[in-house]
Amino acid sequence: MGVISIMGGGFESNVHAVTKDGYHCVLIDCSRKNLIDTLARHCLIPEAVLLTHGHWDHIAGCAELLKHTDAKIYCGEGEDKFIFSEENKSIFGVNIPKFEIAGTFKDGEEIELCGMKIKVIATPGHTPHGVSYLIDDNLFTGDTLFKGSIGRSDFPGGDMDELVKSVKKLYALDGNYTVYCGHGLETTLDYERKNNMFVRA
Numbered sequence: 723m724g725v726i727s728i729m730g731g732g733f734e735s736n737v738h739a740v741t742k743d744g745y746h747c748v749l750i751d752c753s754r755k756n757l758i759d760t761l762a763r764h765c766l767i768p769e770a771v772l773l774t775h776g777h778w779d780h781i782a783g784c785a786e787l788l789k790h791t792d793a794k795i796y797c798g799e800g801e802d803k804f805i806f807s808e809e810n811k812s813i814f815g816v817n818i819p820k821f822e823i824a825g826t827f828k829d830g831e832e833i834e835l836c837g838m839k840i841k842v843i844a845t846p847g848h849t850p851h852g853v854s855y856l857i858d859d860n861l862f863t864g865d866t867l868f869k870g871s872i873g874r875s876d877f878p879g880g881d882m883d884e885l886v887k888s889v890k891k892l893y894a895l896d897g898n899y900t901v902y903c904g905h906g907l908e909t910t911l912d913y914e915r916k917n918n919m920f921v922r923a
C-alpha cells in the first residue's frame with residue numbers, strides 16, 4: 723500500500739492519495755483545484771474522496787473532481803450538513819458550491835474501497851462531525867492532530883473539550899501508526915503521544 727501526499731493546496735492543506743494497486747486510489751480530502759492533472763502525473767484514478775472535515779481548504783477541489791471523474795465523496799455523519807451551512811460559509815467567506823455527498827460514515831464503521839480496509843474514527847472538536855481514517859499502518863487525522871500540535875477549536879462549530887477527547891481517542895489506539903495530517907508533515911502516533919505540546923498520552 724502506498725501513500726502519495728500532494729502538499730501545498732489552498733491554505734497549504736494536504737491531499738493524501740492512498741493506493742493498493744498503484745493505480746486506483748482513495749483521496750483523503752480534496753483541497754486543491756487542478757488535482758486531476760497531479761493525479762494523472764502519478765497515473766492515479768480516484769475512486770473515492772474521504773473527507774476528514776468540511777472546511778473550505780479541504781473540500782475546494784470536490785466540485786471540479788466530480789465533473790471529471792466518477793469518484794464518490796464521503797464524510798462523517800452530520801458533517802454533510804455542516805459543509806453547506808451558513809456557519810461553515812462564514813469561516814472562509816466563500817460561497818461553497820454544492821457537490822454531491824454519496825454517503826456518510828458512523829464512528830467505528832469499517833469500509834472497503836480500492837481493495838483496502840478502512841476504519842472510520844469519529845474525531846469531532848475541530849468541526850462538529852470530523853473523522854479520522856485508519857488504513858493499514860496509516861492514520862489520517864485531518865486537522866485534529868498535527869505534528870507537534872492539534873487543530874484549532876475556535877472556528878464556528880469547534881469545541882476544545884471535544885477536540886482534546888478526540889486526540890486522546892487516537893492516542894488510545896493500539897500500536898504505532900504513521901500519521902498523515904491535514905497540514906504540514908507527517909509524524910507518528912508514538913511521537914505525538916510523548917512529545918505533542920498540547921495533548922500527551
Ligand SMILES: [Zn+2]
Pocket residue numbers: 775777848865
Ligand atoms: Zn479545518
